Amino acid sequence: MAMTVTDHDNDELMSEINMIPLIDVMLVLLIVFIITIPVIKHAVQVNLPQANAERSTPPPQAVRLSVQADGRYLWNDEPIDDAQLDERLQTIAAQDVQPPLHLLGDRDVRYERVAQVLAKAQQAGVKGIGFVTEPTR
Template sequence: MTPSNLEPDQGELHSEINMIPLIDVMLVLLIVFIVTVPVITHSIDVQLPRAATEASAPQPQAVRLSVDAQGGFHWNDAAVPDAELMQRLHALAQQVPQPPLHLEGDAAARYERVALALAAAQRAGIERLVFITQP
């Protein structure tokens, strides 16, 4: 080996980015943000006014109308004849606020009986009807 091979080439340029100043600047910015953010969020203490209105009225209890496998109607677990069903639905529709009607149909019930209950609720003016199913 000749001595010229042991020395680094003087003709090549080695370009490297010096990361130390960049890291120093980023750390300073991070510390500034950590110190100033809590001060900014808690700098104004505002006393909010209380509402002058009354609390909202409690919602009425839902009524459950069930159609069993034989096609019978049940109003909150009490058997109801077909003739009385329409009267109860009209009375329910007149309540203010109107409670929701939960309609439950047995899987073995004939569709005609469930459709009859649905049509009766519509004729009575029930606006809040919920179909209950098994998940």
């Protein structure tokens, strides 16, 4: 390391920056970073499960059951009577993957008819029942 020798007889101010402490700090930081880099590179080994590439079956299409204002039932827009309703609900309940039953009650229908559909669906064993509403205009 080089040093400059100055004449101390002068009362002039030194205008040079002492670089030695700065270089010492830089070398210490360099050594610290060199030591910590291999520690950062260590990874944790994780055993992940293997995924199966099986095709999933699409969900069945929902059944739309409408209760008209006069009490008639529409099964996917097809008119049916009470006996046919019982048969179709039991057919749905017997399936492995049940299609959801979307129930749409007319605004002017008696609640008794809607409650009858709910009771029949419960007795048949239908698990997924949803109520369809129409927005107010």
